[in-house]
Amino acid sequence: MSWIDIPAGSPFTPDNLPLGVFRHGDEEPRVGAAIGDQIIDLAPVASAQMLDGAQLFAEPTLNAFLALGRPAWRATRSWLLELVRNANDRDTVEPHLIPQSAVTMLLPFEVADYVDFYASEQHATNLGRLFRPDSEPLLPNWKHLPVGYHGRAGTIVASGTDIVRPSGQRKPPDAAVPVFGPSQRLDIEVELGYVVGTPSTLGKPVSVDDFEDHVYGVVLVNDWSARDLQAWEYVPLGPFLGKSFATSISPWVVSLDALAASAVPLPTQDPPVxxxxxxSALVNYDITFEVYLNGHLVSSPPYRDIYWSPAQMLAHMTVNGATLRTGDLYASGTISGPEKTQRGSFIELTWAGREPLVVAGKEHTFLEDGDQVTITAWAQSPDGTRLGLGEVTGRILPA
Amino acid sequence: MSWIDIPAGSPFTPDNLPLGVFRHGDEEPRVGAAIGDQIIDLAPVASAQMLDGAQLFAEPTLNAFLALGRPAWRATRSWLLELVRNANDRDTVEPHLIPQSAVTMLLPFEVADYVDFYASEQHATNLGRLFRPDSEPLLPNWKHLPVGYHGRAGTIVASGTDIVRPSGQRKPPDAAVPVFGPSQRLDIEVELGYVVGTPSTLGKPVSVDDFEDHVYGVVLVNDWSARDLQAWEYVPLGPFLGKSFATSISPWVVSLDALAASAVPLPTQDPPVxxxxxxSALVNYDITFEVYLNGHLVSSPPYRDIYWSPAQMLAHMTVNGATLRTGDLYASGTISGPEKTQRGSFIELTWAGREPLVVAGKEHTFLEDGDQVTITAWAQSPDGTRLGLGEVTGRILPA
Incomplete structure (x- = not known):
């Protein structure tokens, strides 16, 4: 498949070729493609081959590339596939392969607006049971529209960024007034994020059919959440400080074209939308996530059965005429499957702390200082091939 | 006060000197200061006087200037005051005065994150009565923290931008399922917006005492709202499409230094925060807004008694460690006073449409196609002087 040596089990196969932004020593940050455990330094390779737009790979974010739109994205993918498959390109490319271990990966794009959806029925049901135990867990609007809200774009951080435990107001159930201090219920949310490339026009909704014209690809998202802050603040205007302290994303943006082999039909939606x-062309992706707490696997959330497809989220987000901008990120919301070992947050995994997880002989509920959470994901195809989305990781520092 | 001729009643007195971005003919957009009915074209004046950073006024947004921080803001204000007061500067400045009628005003800065608060007790009480008639109108958290949420930064538009009536889902009270179509309850929200200049560091809260180091000034905000879309979507994650189609802001950013003479003490906060x-230094501003529907005054919301001060909103927004970025905008939420003629939205002015306003002999509830809403505001000082914030205007186009 490729003249490049790819270690067995690498997420970055020759069909994947995700793009990211790296810093190598004290050189300027620029765009690379991942293959195996190496990075193709794209700017010099594209220059050597006199590729149109080669200078976009010398930029410190993917935004200018993302703004080019789908025909350019496809042409770039064809070029990349050729580079790694065709041994004739070896002399050009090989001098510009850099070991991933030698670089620091940065935020791959400048985030414009960040929207977080709530698209997993199992997650919404679990949270409904936990936050509103006396009511129907799914609210009346949930199956009619993909519920979502805007998050803070300015605190989306690169994988590996330390997460300082947030402080804020929380109200213990038996207290008359709120208290202030470090969150005692710090949590994760395992999500898939969609990266918008092509902008849209104010007042013009984007159809479900135009999903692939606007969305370039996906990243892994860990939407860190302080459940105690969130519970006290979120009525009536939604989550705010319980979420806005940090959201981590993975460094490699995997294109929809690379993911296409993992597309699966949507589950039946009832009531009809x-x-x-x-x-008729709505799809999800067959992706399995893995969540590691301090190196130990604690959950394996499945994406394929999520209720709302990404094309529906996009169409909903713009149906009121709201524009898309290059760099918009919208995330699925927490991904939880029906099994206890498939839940995408610790509030679900430990049922609000009442059922601790035992990890390496130690009980865990919410995150403690020093805990490290790493999320990985793999997309499966019907022919059995797999493609990795890399990882997003972060460690909790004390308040 | 100035060698420049200023029409009586102009909002842009020689003490005001707000900054904005204008386009003059087919020249590049750049930064100007408003005085009377003219604009000082700052880039050539600053160049002629060899001012440090003169090139920042040639940029198409205020962001680079905003990023300089408070010492530079104050130095710039001193320079501007000198320019308009000192007749010796007349020969330099006069060739670069442009009539405001000859330019198009653009969005003054690129918006980073947009947060909307809910800081008026009267407004929160009114909305609570209308949206949740069977409960206490103020929720338990409201007097303990400034409730807020993130809005869509990408749909903040310049004053004068037409507003296309948004479509979306709404659920009539007697319907089993939602219907889709143009909003039938299109509304305004009259707000004051605070413009952040100086960024902050991830994980480091900004104190109430540092408000003036981070916030450069204010704009008028009309946070257009589709009440029927909002009512159906907003539980549990807050407003989304009911707000994200458009938010209009005024073109002139009035500095906190210009507003300082209008500072007033906060009302007593009980329970204590x-x-x-x-x-001890927390202030609000004595600003009166005016709302015109198709040219007729329909409301005069007072800002001075708003419950939460802007320094408190800033400290709350960052207490969890969230960063500020240059270009962040945070708004007060709808400003409503205790009188019916002081309410800052049509849902309040007409009590959800049940008590129509009669304007020029015609009944009005929510906005109709073709309606134009213009909001102005004036800051008062104890000595009786006034300073205007300009206006924000927009007209409704059919869906």
């Missing part, structure tokens, strides 16, 4: 959310 | 929200 309104026409602007309907389409 | 937590220490991170407390401070």
């Amino acid at each position: 309104l026409p602007y959310l309907a389409g | 937590l220490p991170y929200l407390a401070g």
